[in-house]
Amino acid sequence: MATRRRADDTRPAATQPAARVGGGLEALGAPGVREAAGGGPARLDAVLRPVRAGNGFEEALEQILQLLRLGLVPPGGRLPAERELAQQLRISRVTLREVLKVLQDQHMVESRRGRYGGTFVLPRAFAPDGSDELARRVAVVDVEDTLRFREVLEAGAAGLCAEGLTGEGGGRLRAALSATRGARLEDYRRQDTLLHLTLAELSGSRSLAAQYAGVRATLNELLDCIPLLVRNLEHSQHQHAAVVEAVLDRDADAAREMMREHCGGTAALLRGFLS
Amino acid sequence: MATRRRADDTRPAATQPAARVGGGLEALGAPGVREAAGGGPARLDAVLRPVRAGNGFEEALEQILQLLRLGLVPPGGRLPAERELAQQLRISRVTLREVLKVLQDQHMVESRRGRYGGTFVLPRAFAPDGSDELARRVAVVDVEDTLRFREVLEAGAAGLCAEGLTGEGGGRLRAALSATRGARLEDYRRQDTLLHLTLAELSGSRSLAAQYAGVRATLNELLDCIPLLVRNLEHSQHQHAAVVEAVLDRDADAAREMMREHCGGTAALLRGFLS
DNA sequence: GGCATAAGGTATGACGGAGAACCATTGCTT
DNA sequence: AAGCAATGGTTCTCCGTCATACCTTATGCC
Numbered sequence: 001m002a003t004r005r006r007a008d009d010t011r012p013a014a015t016q017p018a019a020r021v022g023g024g025l026e027a028l029g030a031p032g033v034r035e036a037a038g039g040g041p042a043r044l045d046a047v048l049r050p051v052r053a054g055n056g057f058e059e060a061l062e063q064i065l066q067l068l069r070l071g072l073v074p075p076g077g078r079l080p081a082e083r084e085l086a087q088q089l090r091i092s093r094v095t096l097r098e099v100l101k102v103l104q105d106q107h108m109v110e111s112r113r114g115r116y117g118g119t120f121v122l123p124r125a126f127a128p129d130g131s132d133e134l135a136r137r138v139a140v141v142d143v144e145d146t147l148r149f150r151e152v153l154e155a156g157a158a159g160l161c162a163e164g165l166t167g168e169g170g171g172r173l174r175a176a177l178s179a180t181r182g183a184r185l186e187d188y189r190r191q192d193t194l195l196h197l198t199l200a201e202l203s204g205s206r207s208l209a210a211q212y213a214g215v216r217a218t219l220n221e222l223l224d225c226i227p228l229l230v231r232n233l234e235h236s237q238h239q240h241a242a243v244v245e246a247v248l249d250r251d252a253d254a255a256r257e258m259m260r261e262h263c264g265g266t267a268a269l270l271r272g273f274l275s
Numbered sequence: 276m277a278t279r280r281r282a283d284d285t286r287p288a289a290t291q292p293a294a295r296v297g298g299g300l301e302a303l304g305a306p307g308v309r310e311a312a313g314g315g316p317a318r319l320d321a322v323l324r325p326v327r328a329g330n331g332f333e334e335a336l337e338q339i340l341q342l343l344r345l346g347l348v349p350p351g352g353r354l355p356a357e358r359e360l361a362q363q364l365r366i367s368r369v370t371l372r373e374v375l376k377v378l379q380d381q382h383m384v385e386s387r388r389g390r391y392g393g394t395f396v397l398p399r400a401f402a403p404d405g406s407d408e409l410a411r412r413v414a415v416v417d418v419e420d421t422l423r424f425r426e427v428l429e430a431g432a433a434g435l436c437a438e439g440l441t442g443e444g445g446g447r448l449r450a451a452l453s454a455t456r457g458a459r460l461e462d463y464r465r466q467d468t469l470l471h472l473t474l475a476e477l478s479g480s481r482s483l484a485a486q487y488a489g490v491r492a493t494l495n496e497l498l499d500c501i502p503l504l505v506r507n508l509e510h511s512q513h514q515h516a517a518v519v520e521a522v523l524d525r526d527a528d529a530a531r532e533m534m535r536e537h538c539g540g541t542a543a544l545l546r547g548f549l550s
Numbered sequence: 551g552g553c554a555t556a557a558g559g560t561a562t563g564a565c566g567g568a569g570a571a572c573c574a575t576t577g578c579t580t
Numbered sequence: 581a582a583g584c585a586a587t588g589g590t591t592c593t594c595c596g597t598c599a600t601a602c603c604t605t606a607t608g609c610c
Binding site: 043044046047049050051052060066072090091142144145146149157197201204206207208213214217 | 318319321322323324325326327331334335338341342345347348355360363364365366417419420421423424426427428430431432434435472475476478479480481482483484485486487488489490492
């Protein structure tokens with residue numbers, strides 16, 4: 001009785017260790033199962049991803065980190081009030097405060113009480129430049145996935161943007177472009193990000209904009225580990241101008257093409273630092 | 276004391292009704308806040324989406340519905356065992372069973388006990404054809420977003436696919452294409468979906484594949500409400516062949532272009548039924 | 551026929567997180 | 581100087597969910 005390992009519940013992973021990610025569902029072909037029509041080669045993995053990436057705390061942390069990494073709230077800027085932020089993220093204020101506590105401990109934000117108080121972003125003590133840090137992050141992030149997905153989203157956004165540009169959109173785009181020109185070196189990444197986010201937003205697809213925000217945050221995390229060369233920056237600026245020009249000209253094909261080239265540059269740079 | 280409405284907690288929405296979606300964050304410009312650098316026009320909405328779309332139950336339900344809508348588990352097919360499925364979705368078996376209970380009540384799946392038992396997909400009692408149903412779904416789904424995002428993902432996938440195609444990939448693609456040719460009318464949508472999913476998967480970006488799966492599930496939900504015309508189907512088939520051919524030829528530009536055209540067709544069809 | 555096995559069905563205790571109410575602090579307005 | 585309002589800080593309770601264990605049913609194999 002004691003030695004017998006019962007076919008216990010809720011942990012088949014113990015008996016079939018690596019069956020989850022790579023293998024999946026061979027049992028679908030078990031005898032007695034009528035396989036109607038075709039039996040597709042497509043895997044279920046794409047859909048059967050975890051409903052929640054972690055606990056609510058971790059997901060919220062990740063999302064607020066995105067906010068900071070994208071520079072949507074600049075150093076010195078204020079995050080939304082706790083009550084509002086909690087509501088937007090659909091988490092309780094208690095949980096949110098645990099997240100903010102972590103960020104405070106990391107000296108990334110600072111809280112001030114009283115009216116017109118709030119949670120303020122501190123001038124980045126984060127972003128520790130260094131290639132060992134890059135290696136650490138590459139271990140977590142699927143770089144190829146990030147780069148490819150980014151290119152698809154950016155090119156698509158540029159194309160859509162060119163097709164359905166409004167007058168107001170054109171104005172915002174021009175403003176964002178000129179902001180990158182006037183940016184000091186330490187603020188360049190932020191302005192660059194904002195320009196691209198503007199493009200994504202003007203694509204007219206909320207899903208696209210949201211996905212781009214996510215992938216760009218990941219990208220920034222990687223880019224923060226490599227030096228910002230003035231040479232690259234100038235090249236980048238020319239490409240930005242060309243993309244915006246194509247969009248304003250309603251030339252979708254050119255916009256997509258230019259954007260792909262632009263993304264290819266960043267991708268090559270990053271891949272260079274990885275090899 | 277009794278009449279005084281205290282500035283209560285956790286529901287600022289009551290005092291500022293519509294401030295969440297449209298407005299957001301004007302308070303960022305409040306006095307006393309030093310706005311470093313630029314003050315971007317970009318909104319925080321893209322990042323500050325809910326950490327969880329609903330409770331775990333709802334999200335899991337949505338995900339399993341995706342599985343069915345994509346036809347990844349065909350009618351008559353078996354879902355993964357409860358223990359396994361729960362683990363993949365990272366929810367408890369109890370919660371998962373609540374989800375399955377709902378699907379059983381809707382006569383979408385059926386559970387059988389005993390060895391080689393499981394949860395089986397019933398031949399669609401769902402997909403209630405009819406334009407009033409379409410109207411109901413359009414009220415929930417942002418159709419423009421879906422169509423645009425889809426086009427971007429599909430075109431991007433086709434391009435990436437053409438650039439980095441392996442021999443095995445080519446084989447899978449050819450197989451998926453020929454499966455659409457041999458499909459009976461009631462199975463066509465499923466084979467069509469599988470072909471596109473294969474392309475997305477072969478793009479080499481897991482994120483892209485996952486996002487496509489989601490958007491395609493939404494799209495299928497809409498398409499199930501409109502009739503499947505043989506005329507459109509034949510046209511579709513020619514385009515499929517052209518896309519696959521371009522991919523096999525490693526002609527990324529042509530693949531993207533053809534795919535955009537293909538998506539444009541579906542989009543026009545759907546928009547037609549909506550106007 | 552009997553047993554092992556794999557699947558669904560059921561019950562329970564513990565815990566994380568949501569929601570609500572309250573307190574404490576600050577600065578603007580009067 | 582007083583009051584108000586908006587913010588962060590704290591505490592409480594309750595519900596959903598998880599983990600675990602066990603029961604029941606059906607099938608294949610010996």
